[in-house]
Every structure is written in C-alpha cells, then in structure tokens.
Amino acid sequence: xxxxxxxxxxxxxxxxxxxxxxxxxxxxxxGSVFSNGTMNFNGGPDIYGDAYSTEPIDNSGGNISGEVxxxxxxxxxxxxxxxxYYDEALADGTLFASATSADAFLSNQTRTAIVYVDTAQKTxxxxxxxxxxxxxxxDLDLTGGGTYTASEDHLAIIVLGDLKIAGExxxxxxxxxxxxxxxxxxxxxxxxxxxxxxxxxxxxTTVAGKATIIYDPDIAASWQELQGISGATSTxxxxxxxxxxx
Numbered sequence: 042x043x044x045x046x047x048x049x050x051x052x053x054x055x056x057x058x059x060x061x062x063x064x065x066x067x068x069x070x071x072g073s074v075f076s077n078g079t080m081n082f083n084g085g086p087d088i089y090g091d092a093y094s095t096e097p098i099d100n101s102g103g104n105i106s107g108e109v110x111x112x113x114x115x116x117x118x119x120x121x122x123x124x125x126y127y128d129e130a131l132a133d134g135t136l137f138a139s140a141t142s143a144d145a146f147l148s149n150q151t152r153t154a155i156v157y158v159d160t161a162q163k164t165x166x167x168x169x170x171x172x173x174x175x176x177x178x179x180d181l182d183l184t185g186g187g188t189y190t191a192s193e194d195h196l197a198i199i200v201l202g203d204l205k206i207a208g209e210x211x212x213x214x215x216x217x218x219x220x221x222x223x224x225x226x227x228x229x230x231x232x233x234x235x236x237x238x239x240x241x242x243x244x245x246t247t248v249a250g251k252a253t254i255i256y257d258p259d260i261a262a263s264w265q266e267l268q269g270i271s272g273a274t275s276t277x278x279x280x281x282x283x284x285x286x287x
Contacts, residue, residue: 055090055256056248057236059118064088064104064248068224072234072256073107077115086248090256118238121199121217123157126176130157140164140179147171155195167208177202180220184208186227191215197233213257224252233257 055072056062062076065083073090074080080094082104091107092098098111130136135154137143140162147156151170158164158177166175167185174195175181180202183189186209191197197214198204204218207225214233216222222237229252248254 054234055231055254057118057234057238059238062094062237066248067251068248069253070248071254075116118236120238121196123176123199123201126155126174126195126199127157127159129155130176143177147175155192163202174199174214176200180204182207183210186210189213191233222248224248227251229253231255 054075055070056074058074058076058078060076061078061081062074063081063083064070064074064086065081066086067084068086070086070088070090073093074088075093077095079096080092080098082099082102085102086104088105088107090105091110092100092105093110093113095113095115096111098105098109100109127136133154135146135156137146137156137158137160139160140158143156143158143164144166146152147166147169149168153172155174156171156176158175158179161179163180163182164177165182165184167183167187169183169187169189171187172190173192174197175189176199178201181198181200181204183204183206189197189210189212191214195214196217197212198216198218200218200220202218203220203223204216205223205225206229208227208229210227211230212233215236216231216233217236217238219238222235231254234256235254
C-alpha cells in the first residue's frame with residue numbers, strides 16, 4: 042500500500058471515476074480502477090488489476106487481486122471535443138433535436154452511424170445494435186438489450202449527463218460520462234474502458250448487478266487517434282494512460 046505518492050500513470054484502466062466509485066453485487070473488473078474519491082465494495086465484486094484512489098482503500102475483503110495505491114494525487118479526466126461527432130451526424134442526417142426522434146431511429150433497430158442527440162431531454166434507447174457511436178447532450182438510458190460497437194476512431198458512447206444501463210447490453214469501446222453512471226440488473230459488459238468524468242456537479246459511479254468491464258489494450262492504445270479526445274498520451278506496451286502533469 043502506497044500513500045502520498047504522486048501518481049501520473051494508470052496501467053490498464055478499466056474504470057476511471059472522477060469522484061466516488063461503488064462496486065456491488067456480481068461485478069467483475071478485468072483491469073485497474075481509479076477514483077478521485079472513495080472506493081466502496083459491497084457483495085463481493087472482483088477487481089483483477091490494481092486499484093488507485095486519493096482516499097484510503099479497504100481491501101480487507103480481498104476484492105482487489107493486484108496492488109493497492111491509496112492517498113495518490115488527484116488526476117483530472119481526459120476531455121472530449123464533440124465538434125467532429127456533431128459535424129459527422131449533421132452531414133449524415135443522424136443529428137436529432139429530440140429524444141423521441143432518436144428513440145424512433147435507434148430502438149429495436151440495427152444501425153451503422155454516428156448518432157448525435159442534441160437535447161437536454163433524457164434519451165431512452167432499447168434493443169439496439171449500433172455500429173459507430175452515440176452522443177447525447179442529456180441523460181441516457183440503455184435498456185432491454187443491444188450491442189454498441191465503436192467505429193475505428195470514435196468513442197462508443199458519450200453522455201453529457203447521467204448514464205443508466207440495464208438489461209443484456211454489450212458495449213465495445215470507450216464509454217465517457219460527465220455525470221452519474223449506474224449499472225442496474227441484467228448482464229452488462231463493456232469491453233474497453235469506462236470514464237466517469239464528472240463535471241460541475243460531480244456524481245458517483247455505481248456498478249451493480251451482473252456487470253463485467255474488460256480493459257481492452259487495443260482500444261486504449263489508440264486513444265490518441267480517437268475523435269475529439271485529449272489527455273491520453275502514451276501507447277507504450279504495456280499500455281499506459283496518462284491524465285496529469287509531471
């Protein structure tokens with residue numbers, strides 16, 4: 042256990058939480074986790090990697106198989122510029138000004154597109170197979186089921202609000218959320234990374250139910266090439282993500 046250590050490198054980050062991180066239930070994390078707040082475990086979640094937090098970490102339950110680094114320096118999240126996503130959706134006719142229109146386009150459909158939902162309304166999408174990317178400027182609920190696969194140089198999901206996922210949902214790529222991230226019931230899988238970036242109102246990240254998050258080194262290694270994202274600066278092997286200064 043290391044306290045007071047200036048931290049610059051996070052190896053294999055499956056989850057980055059700008060504030061508190063709560064893992065409960067049948068949760069498996071294959072990769073490391075980082076929290077700028079407290080880290081809480083309930084119900085026997087398993088972390089197959091290292092854990093980093095600015096606060097003390099209680100691993101008395103043996104939830105963490107790797108090393109524990111607590112009392113580390115706070116690290117800001119990477120930032121995302123939505124302009125390329127907006128422009129691509131505008132050009133392709135997949136820019137929606139209402140959550141209802143986006144729901145009608147996506148739910149119970151198979152689509153290949155960059156979809157941009159430009160409204161403060163909550164967007165609810167169910168049973169969707171989407172290849173490309175999904176951006177919402179309000180809250181997003183993914184329910185029922187579906188698969189979301191990022192195109193080669195895009196994030197899979199970007200939410201400028203709260204994200205809730207429930208049901209048989211699989212996401213291949215990086216998920217970026219500025220608000221609260223909650224996983225409910227069902228079998229939920231993210232192959233990539235989850236960035237709960239927080240904002241002016243910093244919320245918690247809660248992962249519960251049957252959820253699996255698998256760090257994908259191929260995705261992380263290409264972060265520098267992803268549309269709109271900044272703050273990821275290393276592609277060395279093993280893959281290291283940097284969010285901070287020397």
